[in-house]
Amino acid sequence: MNLINKMNPANKKVIMLVDDNMVNLKIGREILKEKYKVYSIPSAKIIFSLLASVRPDMILLDIEMPDMDGFEVIKRLKTIPEYADIPVIFVTARSGEHDEHEGLSLGAIDYIYKPFSPSLLLQRIENHMLMIDQNKQLKELNNNLEEKIQARTNQVYELQDAMLYTLAELIEFRDDVTGGHICRTKGYLELFIPAVMREEIFAEETKHWNVKNILQSSQLHDIGKIAISDTILNKPGKLTQEEFEIMKTHTTVGVEAINRIAQKVEANDFLKYAGLIAISHHEKWDGSGYPYGLAGEDIPLIGRIMAFADVYDALVSERPYKKPMSAEEARDIIVDGRGTHFDPRLVDVFDRVFDGLGRQGREIVRQNIRMIA
Numbered sequence: 001m002n003l004i005n006k007m008n009p010a011n012k013k014v015i016m017l018v019d020d021n022m023v024n025l026k027i028g029r030e031i032l033k034e035k036y037k038v039y040s041i042p043s044a045k046i047i048f049s050l051l052a053s054v055r056p057d058m059i060l061l062d063i064e065m066p067d068m069d070g071f072e073v074i075k076r077l078k079t080i081p082e083y084a085d086i087p088v089i090f091v092t093a094r095s096g097e098h099d100e101h102e103g104l105s106l107g108a109i110d111y112i113y114k115p116f117s118p119s120l121l122l123q124r125i126e127n128h129m130l131m132i133d134q135n136k137q138l139k140e141l142n143n144n145l146e147e148k149i150q151a152r153t154n155q156v157y158e159l160q161d162a163m164l165y166t167l168a169e170l171i172e173f174r175d176d177v178t179g180g181h182i183c184r185t186k187g188y189l190e191l192f193i194p195a196v197m198r199e200e201i202f203a204e205e206t207k208h209w210n211v212k213n214i215l216q217s218s219q220l221h222d223i224g225k226i227a228i229s230d231t232i233l234n235k236p237g238k239l240t241q242e243e244f245e246i247m248k249t250h251t252t253v254g255v256e257a258i259n260r261i262a263q264k265v266e267a268n269d270f271l272k273y274a275g276l277i278a279i280s281h282h283e284k285w286d287g288s289g290y291p292y293g294l295a296g297e298d299i300p301l302i303g304r305i306m307a308f309a310d311v312y313d314a315l316v317s318e319r320p321y322k323k324p325m326s327a328e329e330a331r332d333i334i335v336d337g338r339g340t341h342f343d344p345r346l347v348d349v350f351d352r353v354f355d356g357l358g359r360q361g362r363e364i365v366r367q368n369i370r371m372i373a
């Protein structure tokens with residue numbers, strides 16, 4: 001049982017009645033005491049010390065008081081977040097239109113003139129209490145609903161993430177030279193995409209990006225490898241031209257698979273980005289990439305970004321035919337590809353991700369590699 005309930009065993013709603021006139025306090029108390037737990041407060045200053053232990057459902061506030069007038073009291077209440085929501089009604093002999101306007105504009109929910117009819121005072125208070133209760137219930141309902149929707153959204157996201165990861169892993173299991181590639185590229189993008197967004201160089205496009213969604217989408221970038229034979233996928237040496245042509249089809253096969261899913265569900269960003277990444281992650285800035293030989297900004301931005309993660313990972317990973325490069329060596333190769341393989345402005349961001357974060361940034365990438373590998 002909380003402090004208020006201990007002091008108010010009948011669980012009546014609590015009203016603080018504030019007036020420097022003792023007769024008014026007594027009359028007010030008589031009117032209200034049957035329905036409400038009433039605190040009669042003769043001085044405005046006492047309100048604040050009492051509020052430390054009592055949370056009223058409403059404050060009935062006189063305006064003209066010697067130590068602090070009612071307008072000052074409400075102003076102070078509104079500046080203290082804990083008390084700002086306590087409903088205040090002015091009950092006052094000041095009947096000027098200007099005073100009433102000021103009282104309401106300071107946040108009072110009503111303005112009642114003295115002398116008042118006891119039954120009307122009670123009725124108005126009761127109406128306000130009812131409205132306040134209904135608002136509270138609506139707010140709680142709304143909060144609960146938001147929490148439930150958020151929880152369900154998280155559940156769907158986690159399920160989707162787990163299924164995608166498993167699907168990506170199944171594809172990766174066949175490809176025994178690139179184990180952990182999907183996880184690692186996702187890790188690099190986790191650093192790189194927010195840096196691109198922060199620098200606002202493609203703000204028009206990136207301002208709507210949901211990084212979490214795009215990271216999920218990136219896991220499907222090589223989904224088309226499902227259609228590539230084991231002989232080609234796991235060939236230890238360099239692919240022949242013919243084999244390479246087949247390997248290239250993992251981009252178009254990938255986007256076709258994603259499009260087939262997209263036809264069965266409502267349009268969503270996740271599939272849109274998955275498709276864009278799958279089809280364009282091997283395009284090159286100078287037009288020498290595949291499958292379409294797109295150049296420059298004709299290559300979707302997300303594909304141009306994915307190219308960094310994909311190539312960087314290939315460079316720093318061990319293959320049967322090559323040793324892994326150091327992060328710094330891989331960075332140098334990517335910087336050399338500025339304007340040929342890679343979008344020049346993105347190379348600058350990539351470089352700044354390393355330089356800006358310095359040792360710490362490189363360590364995060366290394367940790368990602370160690371954790372994920």
Ligand SMILES: [Fe+2]
Nearest residue numbers: 221222281282
């Ligand atoms: Fe690929």
